[in-house]
Amino acid sequence: MDATLKKNLEIIATKVRMGIIEGVYNAKAGHPGGSLSVADTLTYLYMSRMHVDPANPGMEDRDRLVLSKGHTAPALYSVLAQRGFIPVSELKTLRQIGSRLQGHPSLGKCPGVDMSTGSLGQGVSVACGMALSGKISEESYKVYAVLGDGELEEGQVWESAMFAAHYQLDNLVYIVDNNNLQIDGPVTQVMNPYPIDKKFEAFGWHVICIDGHDFDQIEKAFDEAEKISGQPTVIIQKTTKGKGVSYMENNVSWHGAAPNEEQYNIAMNELKAHLAELEK
16 A cells, blocks of 8 residues: 555544544443444545545445444444545534434435444345345445444344355455454354354355454455455454554443543543654
């Protein structure tokens, strides 16, 4: 990856993380841990990969993103704000009455949201439908679906995996955010999904495994996915839950909790310091 682009993406991803903390803090509720872990990939997709237009969010040939792990909506909203779909100041209205930024993505409320999600397993099925529609209509758009590793416990995920392989949906990419933690603890203790790669391979998918916080690897993975024909691709990214905030990293208690004022200040100061280093 070009060094200038990489630095710019790292700067934006840090601002995205600040937006996540801002939203969850002001809402006094939300899911910061998994939002922070997926921030880099969402930043890359919206800033460097996906064909989207904030001035025309509903254009027919846009690439689609389905946030199947819909509880991490703070990350999606923050990226949409950085991309220009909504004002950054609106992130403070997360989960408030009358806000466009509901606790889970809501189609028709927030510009740039392609599907209402939240009930785990269902988003990926909708993504399959979008991809199949594109294939039938011979459209050029790509469909990206982001799901959590805990979400792999849903049987509907594997029904969708079978469906996508059967219909050779090479315009579809799943991104598994493998931060190894879900609401009840480590995924290995709750319902072990490993080996994730071998399972998707058995379902007929092209599999790519990466570090989900390395923009060079992220770009290489999506470049590879673009070249795959006749089968869907899954990118399994190893990530850190709570990435970027020291006391949240790999701490399951931050799956669905909001920081208090002291914790908010610590998180924002850490992120501001990191941003200042990047902007030197």
